[in-house]
Amino acid sequence: MSRRTVDLGEDVHYSPEVIRKYEDPEFAKASEKYEREARRRKNHGGKHSRKPEKSFRSDDSRRASRSTRNNGGYGGGSSNSGHHGNSGHGSGSGTRTRWNPGKFIRNLIIILAILFIAFCGYFLYMTSHLDKADTSDSNFAINSQVASDLKGYRNIAILGVDARANEGYDGSRTDAIIIMSIKKSNGDIKLISVMRDSYLKMNENGTLTLDKITHAHAYGGGTDTCAALNRSLDLNISEFVIFNWKAVADTVDALGGITVDVKQDEISDLNQYGKETARNVGGTYTKITTTGKQTIDGVQAATYCRIRKTSGGDSGRANRYKKVMSAVMKKAITSPLKLNTLAKEVLPEIRTNMSQAQLLTAVLRAPGYDIKKNISWPKSYYGGLVGGVWYAVPTTLSSNVQWLHAKAFSQVNYSPSSTCLSISNEIISSTGIQ
Numbered sequence: 001m002s003r004r005t006v007d008l009g010e011d012v013h014y015s016p017e018v019i020r021k022y023e024d025p026e027f028a029k030a031s032e033k034y035e036r037e038a039r040r041r042k043n044h045g046g047k048h049s050r051k052p053e054k055s056f057r058s059d060d061s062r063r064a065s066r067s068t069r070n071n072g073g074y075g076g077g078s079s080n081s082g083h084h085g086n087s088g089h090g091s092g093s094g095t096r097t098r099w100n101p102g103k104f105i106r107n108l109i110i111i112l113a114i115l116f117i118a119f120c121g122y123f124l125y126m127t128s129h130l131d132k133a134d135t136s137d138s139n140f141a142i143n144s145q146v147a148s149d150l151k152g153y154r155n156i157a158i159l160g161v162d163a164r165a166n167e168g169y170d171g172s173r174t175d176a177i178i179i180m181s182i183k184k185s186n187g188d189i190k191l192i193s194v195m196r197d198s199y200l201k202m203n204e205n206g207t208l209t210l211d212k213i214t215h216a217h218a219y220g221g222g223t224d225t226c227a228a229l230n231r232s233l234d235l236n237i238s239e240f241v242i243f244n245w246k247a248v249a250d251t252v253d254a255l256g257g258i259t260v261d262v263k264q265d266e267i268s269d270l271n272q273y274g275k276e277t278a279r280n281v282g283g284t285y286t287k288i289t290t291t292g293k294q295t296i297d298g299v300q301a302a303t304y305c306r307i308r309k310t311s312g313g314d315s316g317r318a319n320r321y322k323k324v325m326s327a328v329m330k331k332a333i334t335s336p337l338k339l340n341t342l343a344k345e346v347l348p349e350i351r352t353n354m355s356q357a358q359l360l361t362a363v364l365r366a367p368g369y370d371i372k373k374n375i376s377w378p379k380s381y382y383g384g385l386v387g388g389v390w391y392a393v394p395t396t397l398s399s400n401v402q403w404l405h406a407k408a409f410s411q412v413n414y415s416p417s418s419t420c421l422s423i424s425n426e427i428i429s430s431t432g433i434q
Contacts, residue, residue, distance in 0.1 A: 193318035249298030
């Protein structure tokens with residue numbers, strides 16, 4: 001006779017303890033399965049539940065089964081394995097907390113929206129410290145065909161001027177000119193440096209004249225500098241950011257320094273002009289004694305950008321400026337906790353005509369930006385005296401513009417605008433250089 005049909009006799013009273021002692025384990029498993037089905041029907045209203053199995057046990061028997069599981073086995077014994085097997089099912093309640101993915105997603109969206117609004121508010125607060133330039137009525141000399149050809153690119157002029165600490169920007173010249181070209185479709189960035197002595201066409205007191213591009217800012221600020229670049233190089237720049245070397249030093253210090261690779265031919269110039277930079281920006285210069293990658297502070301970074309005598313000339317300075325700019329951008333993106341210091345100490349030193357909405361758009365897209373290539377312009381030029389003044393004369397302007405558009409904007413066989421061709425011919429005529 002099986003254990004399930006054993007006759008215990010008339011003198012034996014049925015109780016949970018007796019049942020626990022003699023109950024078949026397979027019978028208990030079936031009971032547990034039935035109970036799970038019952039709880040599932042109760043929680044879900046029975047609409048999607050499987051047809052319940054027919055009960056063949058009494059209420060006392062089910063209670064005995066639960067008591068068996070709680071006590072770790074049959075016969076009242078206690079074991080680790082029995083207790084572990086019961087960890088997922090409470091014997092005192094049949095209800096469970098239900099996972100609701102819709103509610104979770106809704107709450108997550110609400111949290112993200114609150115964080116985004118807080119970030120936008122904080123960003124607007126930070127950018128309110130900027131020195132804003134109103135250029136709403138300005139003429140940036142953008143050719144209509146060029147505007148159409150370059151509609152997929154956002155070109156921003158980054159201008160480093162030679163204004164000393166506590167001096168205004170008006171009337172200052174540009175020591176460094178960088179065009180940050182952002183491809184809108186994928187965020188790829190190319191940094192285009194323009195030699196400060198490039199011989200280009202600009203507006204001087206209402207008259208278009210050929211001169212060094214560095215003088216365009218002294219004549220008419222950021223607007224005239226952008227217009228001169230657009231007019232001569234067939235570009236679509238309408239946004240600019242201007243800062244002096246003190247702003248560079250303060251930015252690097254606020255970020256805790258940046259890493260650059262110092263070359264042997266740069267050390268001499270760095271240590272020779274470092275003290276002068278410190279006087280101009282306010283601070284102390286620490287001498288650099290070794291080459292290679294190292295962390296430099298603000299005064300060292302400003303000096304690194306400015307030197308050119310024995311360390312690559314004007315093109316070398318432009319390349320170092322781009323390296324510092326790239327290092328600052330990467331450090332700023334990865335150091336969000338230092339943005340408050342930047343807002344209070346650095347942004348008031350920076351002038352821009354970009355609206356807060358334009359700035360916010362650039363910042364929100366910054367994580368997707370990728371600096372792909374550095375370009376130095378002009379590629380081919382004559383560097384020497386013209387009329388007793390040193391210039392970098394493009395040879396020729398039109399061919400250098402063709403090269404730039406192929407390199408920066410993938411415009412193969414680019415045809416320069418009539419304005420660019422006219423300026424190119426004028427440069428050849430006035431200098432005799434081609």
